[in-house]
Amino acid sequence: MIGEALKGHLDLLLLAILADEPAHGYAVIESLRMKSQGTFDLPEGTIYPALHRLESQGLLHSSWSEDSARRKRIYRLTPKGQQTLAKRQEEWKNFSNAINATVGI
Amino acid sequence: MKENQIQIYLRKLKSQLWLRGIADRDDLAEIESHLMEAVERGLGQGLNLEEAESRALERFGSVKVVVSTFEKERKDVMQNILLAVAVLAGLFSAYVDASPNWDDTGILAGGLLLVSGLLTLLGHRKPWLIALAVGIWIPLHDIYLSHDFSLLLVLLFPLVGAYGGWLARMGIRKTLHPA
Numbered sequence: 001m002i003g004e005a006l007k008g009h010l011d012l013l014l015l016a017i018l019a020d021e022p023a024h025g026y027a028v029i030e031s032l033r034m035k036s037q038g039t040f041d042l043p044e045g046t047i048y049p050a051l052h053r054l055e056s057q058g059l060l061h062s063s064w065s066e067d068s069a070r071r072k073r074i075y076r077l078t079p080k081g082q083q084t085l086a087k088r089q090e091e092w093k094n095f096s097n098a099i100n101a102t103v104g105i
Numbered sequence: 106m107k108e109n110q111i112q113i114y115l116r117k118l119k120s121q122l123w124l125r126g127i128a129d130r131d132d133l134a135e136i137e138s139h140l141m142e143a144v145e146r147g148l149g150q151g152l153n154l155e156e157a158e159s160r161a162l163e164r165f166g167s168v169k170v171v172v173s174t175f176e177k178e179r180k181d182v183m184q185n186i187l188l189a190v191a192v193l194a195g196l197f198s199a200y201v202d203a204s205p206n207w208d209d210t211g212i213l214a215g216g217l218l219l220v221s222g223l224l225t226l227l228g229h230r231k232p233w234l235i236a237l238a239v240g241i242w243i244p245l246h247d248i249y250l251s252h253d254f255s256l257l258l259v260l261l262f263p264l265v266g267a268y269g270g271w272l273a274r275m276g277i278r279k280t281l282h283p284a
Binding site: 024025026043044045046048049050052053056064070071072073 | 170175177
C-alpha cells in the first residue's frame, strides 16, 4: 500500500533528498529510509531508474567520483531541478493541507 | 571459478536488460557498486559473506522487479526511438522504390522484412505498428499517384518480419530464463 502510494511522489522525495547535498544512489536510498523512519522502504533497485529518468529530464546531473575505493555515480540537483522541487513542494503543501482539512487532522 | 550470488544476479540482470534494449554499461556499474557497498555494510555489521550478499540482494529487489521498473521508466523513450527508425527506414524504402532506375523488388521486400524483424528483435513490443511504420509508405505513394490499392500487399513483408523478430525475442527470453 505504501509502496503504491509512494510511487506518485517519488520524484519529489528524491529531489528533496538531493537538495540537501549531492549523493550517490546508495546514500539517497539510505537517506530516504532514515528520514521516513523506515516507512519508505522500497526495493533499492527501483530507485535507480527514477534517478536516471530525472537526469534525462534535466532535473539532476550525475558524474562519476573516483574519490573513494569504489567508483560512485554522484547525483546533484540542476537549477531546473531546484525550480521543479520548489514547485512540487508548493503543490504538495496545498494538497496535504486540503487532505488534512478534509479528514480532520 | 564459482560465481558468487552478486555475480549471478548481475549476469541475469544484464541479460534481461539487454534483451529489452535498455542495458547501459554505466547503469550496471552503478548497480554493481551499490551491491558491493551493501555487502560491505553487511560484513561490517557482523554478517558472513553469504548472509551479507543475500541481504544486499533481498533489499535491492529481484531481477524481475528491477527490470520491470527499468522497463516502465524507459520504455517510452526506447519504443519511440525504434518507431522513429522504422518510419525513417520506411520512407527511405519508398524513396528508393519511387526512383526511376530501381527495379529490384525482391531486394526491397527483403529489406522491409529484415528491418522490421530487427526492430522488434531489439525490443519494440508492437509488431503490427513496426510493420505499418516500415511498410505503409510504398503503398501510400502508389495509392496517391494511381489509386492502386493492390500494393497494400507489400505490408505482408514487414508483417512477417516484425512478428518473426518478436517471436525470436520471446524465444531467446524463454531460453535464457525458462521460469
